[in-house]
Amino acid sequence: MLRYRDGDVAAFEVLYRRHKDPLFRYLLRLCRHRAAAEDVFQEVWGKIIKSRDNYRPTAKFTTFLYHVAHNCFIDHIRRNKRHGDTADIEPDSQPHGADCPETLVEKSLARRRLDTALRSLPEEQRDVFLLHEEAGLSLDDIAMITDCKRETAKSRLRYAVGKLRAALDDTPETA
Amino acid sequence: MSDKRNNRDETVDPRVSAAYRELADERTPGHLDHAVLNAARGAAGRKWARAVAWLRPAAWVATIGVCLAIVIEIALLPEQEPAGLAPVSEDALPATATKRRETAAPQAAEPAAARPAQKLSRGVSEERQGRADEAEALNRIQDLDTREAVVKDETGPFLLQSAPAPASARDLATERYCDESQTADPNTWLACILELERQGLLDAARLERDLLTLAFPPPELP
Numbered sequence: 436m437l438r439y440r441d442g443d444v445a446a447f448e449v450l451y452r453r454h455k456d457p458l459f460r461y462l463l464r465l466c467r468h469r470a471a472a473e474d475v476f477q478e479v480w481g482k483i484i485k486s487r488d489n490y491r492p493t494a495k496f497t498t499f500l501y502h503v504a505h506n507c508f509i510d511h512i513r514r515n516k517r518h519g520d521t522a523d524i525e526p527d528s529q530p531h532g533a534d535c536p537e538t539l540v541e542k543s544l545a546r547r548r549l550d551t552a553l554r555s556l557p558e559e560q561r562d563v564f565l566l567h568e569e570a571g572l573s574l575d576d577i578a579m580i581t582d583c584k585r586e587t588a589k590s591r592l593r594y595a596v597g598k599l600r601a602a603l604d605d606t607p608e609t610a
Numbered sequence: 611m612s613d614k615r616n617n618r619d620e621t622v623d624p625r626v627s628a629a630y631r632e633l634a635d636e637r638t639p640g641h642l643d644h645a646v647l648n649a650a651r652g653a654a655g656r657k658w659a660r661a662v663a664w665l666r667p668a669a670w671v672a673t674i675g676v677c678l679a680i681v682i683e684i685a686l687l688p689e690q691e692p693a694g695l696a697p698v699s700e701d702a703l704p705a706t707a708t709k710r711r712e713t714a715a716p717q718a719a720e721p722a723a724a725r726p727a728q729k730l731s732r733g734v735s736e737e738r739q740g741r742a743d744e745a746e747a748l749n750r751i752q753d754l755d756t757r758e759a760v761v762k763d764e765t766g767p768f769l770l771q772s773a774p775a776p777a778s779a780r781d782l783a784t785e786r787y788c789d790e791s792q793t794a795d796p797n798t799w800l801a802c803i804l805e806l807e808r809q810g811l812l813d814a815a816r817l818e819r820d821l822l823t824l825a826f827p828p829p830e831l832p
Contacts, residue, residue, distance in 0.1 A: 439650070439654070442654050444650060444651050444654045447647075447650045447654075448647060448650075451643075451646060451647065451650070455638045455642075455643065455646075456636070456637055456638055459636060459637070459638040459642070460634045460636050463636055464634070473639065473642055476638070476642055476646075477642060477645055477646065480646040480649070480650075481646075481649060484646075484649055484650050484653045485653070487653070545629060546629065546632060546633045549626075549629045549630065549633050550633055553630075553633075567621075568627060568630050568634075569634070574621075589621060592621045593621050596621060596622070596623050596626055599623075599626045599629075599630070600623050600625065600626050603625060603626065603629055
């Protein structure tokens with residue numbers, strides 16, 4: 436980011452290719468609408484580009500990036516009241532690898548259950564889980580990004596993982 | 611220690627992570643890549659452009675400044691006045707000349723106030739030109755008188771017929787275009803001369819100017 440601030444566009448391309456897919460998935464799962472996720476994605480990178488002159492390496496770039504993304508998502512929610520009405524992300528039903536049909540069906544069912552469980556998570560828990568899985572952030576970083584205490588972030592993550600585990604086991608669990 | 615391990619186990623589940631990895635395999639669309647990278651390149655270009663952004667307004671300011679300087683210089687140029695004129699009061703000038711001066715006054719007033727030294731040098735040069743014209747007029751009149759005397763005393767009509775040009779000049783001298791009331795005062799006389807020039811009677815005006823110079827020689831400069 437510092438190199439890009441000094442005019443090195445190639446450095447930005449490296450940074451972008453490293454973070455673009457996890458960030459896109461994070462926003463896709465948060466927004467639950469592909470078009471909205473794409474809009475927020477562009478908005479996030481636009482803010483990153485604009486803030487290059489004021490960027491100070493006080494934290495990891497990943498933390499900075501997801502902090503911006505989280506705030507953009509919050510702004511998107513405030514702007515768009517339709518958020519949460521419906522979801523248009525279809526789970527990928529294409530077979531992977533050379534598994535046998537029974538295994539494919541079982542995996543597909545597990546994926547569908549996990550996707551349903553992920554969508555049914557409360558927004559705060561889904562946010563924390565996605566930050567943990569996609570960005571690989573620590574609880575301290577997640578707490579800083581979501582503007583809550585570390586214990587709160589930890590509790591949210593624990594609940595989210597428990598619900599998803601229960602969905603995978605196909606055993607209902609209450610939070 | 612066991613609580614910490616339990617917490618760690620509750621927040622991290624490899625099976626959930628693996629299942630999520632299988633589920634979340636979406637890739638960023640290509641059009642988003644193009645849009646973001648183009649924006650990044652454009653912003654980097656704009657940064658360079660911002661660094662030299664002062665060049666364009668500076669060029670505009672310089673251009674406008676040069677134009678203003680040219681306009682002011684043209685406005686400050688001295689007016690082309692007929693050489694050898696004596697200073698004339700405004701009330702003695704014809705109406706057209708007064709009007710012309712009034713229209714030129716706003717343009718000339720500021721330069722005259724701004725550059726008195728230039729005005730002074732211009733006055734000196736006009737004075738020198740006036741003296742040269744005076745000498746020339748004196749020579750012409752003396753030449754005319756000499757030829758007239760020759761015609762009267764010696765050859766009579768022969769020389770008179772063989773020198774028609776001085777005779778016509780003399781006719782011009784005797785045929786006055788400015789009457790006595792006008793020639794009584796140099797200012798009214800000069801107004802009459804200006805009127806003759808305005809009417810296109812340049813020879814008559816020149817003769818009257820010569821006579822004016824003879825009758826009212828300009829004062830000597832210190």
